[in-house]
Amino acid sequence: MRLGIVRGSVVLSEAIPALRGTRMVIVEPVTAANLELNNGLGGGKAVIAADQLGPGIGQMVGFVEGRTAANPFSPMDVPVDAYCALIVDQVDFQPPLSIGSADRKVQK
């Protein structure tokens, strides 16, 4: 599960039957640097995640990626590969100062 900030929602006018009625949110993944600064910025590539929790715009959520993201819809076969699994109340993130950001490799 990665952390992301909700930036909006997606509404489909036409969809395959399995996806009808599924609420979807636009999630911007939070990078380690932004989480450390707790600046409300994400920094990652936006992901569309299925959602049943209803987070507000700007809220931080935990989203699951991969095949297991469709598990909450079981036994229905839903082509969902990202799912908003929790809304964050509080996050406490402090990487060790001794290593700091120097050990963090730049993501391409």
Next chain:
Amino acid sequence: MFLARIDGTLTSTVKHETLEGCRFLIGQRLDADGGAIGDPLVLVDTLGAGRGTTVLVTTDNETLRNRVGKTTPARMVVCGLVDEPLQIHRTPVQPLPDGRGSVPVPSRDRQGAVLNRGATSHSRSVGRNSK
């Protein structure tokens, strides 16, 4: 499975029903040189890992499905605590001229003489034969 360093904690009230009562930690995946890489990850913990601990993380959803229910979406679970300190041995290597594979960099003394000549020449000949 991969190694991660625990760098934080997370609390959540509104979450998927199967995740009620789970303990969440924030970890960073570790690279082969022990440095953190990638975005921070939310991990489910049952072993009581603390901040700064190096842990083994599985991405197999089966572990959690058996414990909290079949509809759980989460899959990153702390499945072991690593003995400290984390020791990673890395032999320096240099690429072969043809770009196919690499050989260990020979150790040299202060005058620049190769110390482990026998081992190095053997590695090089293996590299040539493999062409």
